[in-house]
Amino acid sequence: MVASIVLPIKKVYALLDSKIIVEIKDERRKLQGRLVAVDEYLNVHLEETTEFINDSRxxxxxxxxxxxxxxxxxxxxx
Amino acid sequence: MVASIVLPIKKVYALLDSKIIVEIKDERRKLQGRLVAVDEYLNVHLEETTEFINDSRxxxxxxxxxxxxxxxxxxxxx
Amino acid sequence: MVASIVLPIKKVYALLDSKIIVEIKDERRKLQGRLVAVDEYLNVHLEETTEFINDSRxxxxxxxxxxxxxxxxxxxxx
Amino acid sequence: MVASIVLPIKKVYALLDSKIIVEIKDERRKLQGRLVAVDEYLNVHLEETTEFINDSRxxxxxxxxxxxxxxxxxxxxx
Amino acid sequence: MVASIVLPIKKVYALLDSKIIVEIKDERRKLQGRLVAVDEYLNVHLEETTEFINDSRxxxxxxxxxxxxxxxxxxxxx
Amino acid sequence: MVASIVLPIKKVYALLDSKIIVEIKDERRKLQGRLVAVDEYLNVHLEETTEFINDSRxxxxxxxxxxxxxxxxxxxxx
Incomplete structure (x- = not known):
């Protein structure tokens, strides 16, 4: 049964090479960039990254x- | 003995495709959405997500x- | 030698199906409920859960x- | 070479059945009790536990x- | 498919022996230094490290x- | 290629039996002591430990x- 369950990481793999928003824990900060690489720990490598603080660039x-x-x-x- | 113990993740699997409330640590914030995917780390993929801050939408x-x-x-x- | 050491998780397994108090990190909050399931990461599934904030219900x-x-x-x- | 290195957990195993002080992260709180069980994650099971806040009982x-x-x-x- | 995905750690390996900026979580602090070693957990060993607080040296x-x-x-x- | 990479833990092993400074996360506190044991999680066992708060003993x-x-x-x- 577990084998047929879709994994959350699949959704992230589907976003490779497109623009994503990464929300940082406990800070009013987000990083937006193009997703170049991601691994099973959700470590991500972004390019063309821009910071947003309280939603302002x-x-x-x-x-x-x-x-x-x-x-x-x-x-x-x- | 351990093999016969029901795991907490089973409860979450049982919620797949239904609406759940995810409470974020250390923030007065909850995310409500339809649970599309979950893995053993409790990473979750939600769709139709709405944010609640201090219980207001x-x-x-x-x-x-x-x-x-x-x-x-x-x-x-x- | 290590094999003969009693593990902390054993104490938690012994509490299955009884009422427990779970203290949340960094919040003045506790959740009390009946322990239905627990795993090696100490993820827990509670039923009949009640919240306590600063020890008031x-x-x-x-x-x-x-x-x-x-x-x-x-x-x-x- | 690594095999000959003494592990930190060994020090904790040596404290089994004696009184220890566990300092909690980010809270001005310590728990003192008799160490009944410990595992590789440093999860601990204490008995006869007393709380200390800012070093007062x-x-x-x-x-x-x-x-x-x-x-x-x-x-x-x- | 997963096998062909580039991993984020690869980007960090590519920075070995060059100057990097490490941003610390939840502190207004960065450490800049020459990256001597890194492992899969992103533990890093820096040399010639300088601290920056709120972007001032x-x-x-x-x-x-x-x-x-x-x-x-x-x-x-x- | 990865096999030839020096690991950060090696630097810490090299400090065994000498005085080290351990900086605690999110607290203005450091612990200085003689490093007796360390493992792959960077759990450390110190002896002759002294606390420093805001750099004062x-x-x-x-x-x-x-x-x-x-x-x-x-x-x-x-």
Whole structure:
């Protein structure tokens, strides 16, 4: 039964090479960028990353690797 | 003996495709949505997600993948 | 030598089907309920759950699955 | 070379059945009790547990299982 | 399919021996140094490390090993 | 390629039996002591431990086992 269950990571794999929004835990901050790589821990590698603080655009960060445990949510850019 | 113990994840599997409430750790925030996928780390993939802050309805978020370690509780929508 | 050491999880297994108090990390909150299931990560499934905030009774929550890493302590109801 | 390295858990095993002080992460709280069981995650089972807040004696808690990741330090009672 | 996915850790391996910026979770602090070693948990060993608090230069720290779970992001020095 | 990469834990093994500074996550606290044991999770066993709060010397703690996930950095005593 478990084998037939779709895994959450599949949704993230489907977002590879597209723009995503990564919400950081316990900070009013989000990082938006193009998803280049992701692993089973939800560590992600973003390119063309831009920071958003309280939903207003912040710095341009370029290349960033984010540690998965500090990510609250991953979502496609609307 | 351990083999006969029912696992907590089973309760979550039983909620697949129904509406659940995910309470976020250390934030006064809950995400309610339809549970599309869950794995052994309690990472969840929700669709038709709505945010609740201090129990009042917030933004509509649509598709969201939530990192399991930042989830405090998962419960069926009452 | 290690094989003969009693494991902490054994104490929790012994509480299955009885009322327990789960203390949440970093919040002045406890959840009391009947322990239906627990796994090696200390994820727990409670039924008939009631919330306590600063030791005063809060909402009735019913069915709840709690992520183990956000649990500070588990104890039998006195 | 690694095989000959003494592991930190060994120090904790050596404290089994004696009084220990468990310091909780991010709270000004310590739990003192007799160490009945410990596992590789540093989950601990204490009996005759007493709480200390800011180093002053608090409630008597009796039996407690503490989740290892929320423990900052374990030390023998001086 | 998963086998062909590029992993985020690869990006970090590519930064070995060059200057990186490590952003610490929940603190307004970054550590900049030369990346000498990194493992699958994103634990890193830096040399010639300098601290930045709120983006202004702080102490010189020299050799530092940083625990991966407390790292928010790793990025190349611009 | 990965096999030839030096691991961060190697740096810590090299500090066995010497004085180290362990910086605690999210607290203005450091523990300095002689490193007696360390494992792959960066759990450490210190002896002759002294506490530093905001860089001023605090209590003498003696024997302490520190949970690795709550450690921010490990460094040799300068």
């Amino acid at each position: 912040g710095r341009t960060l370029g290349t960033v690797v984010i540690r998965g445990n500090n990510i609250l949510t991953i979502a496609p850019t609307l | 917030g933004r509509t978020l649509g598709t969201v993948v939530i990192r399991g370690n930042n989830i405090l509780t998962i419960a069926p929508t009452l | 809060g909402r009735t929550l019913g069915t709840v699955v709690i992520r183990g890493n956000n649990i500070l302590t588990i104890a039998p109801t006195l | 608090g409630r008597t808690l009796g039996t407690v299982v503490i989740r290892g990741n929320n423990i900052l330090t374990i030390a023998p009672t001086l | 702080g102490r010189t720290l020299g050799t530092v090993v940083i625990r991966g779970n407390n790292i928010l992001t790793i990025a190349p020095t611009l | 605090g209590r003498t703690l003696g024997t302490v086992v520190i949970r690795g996930n709550n450690i921010l950095t490990i460094a040799p005593t300068l």
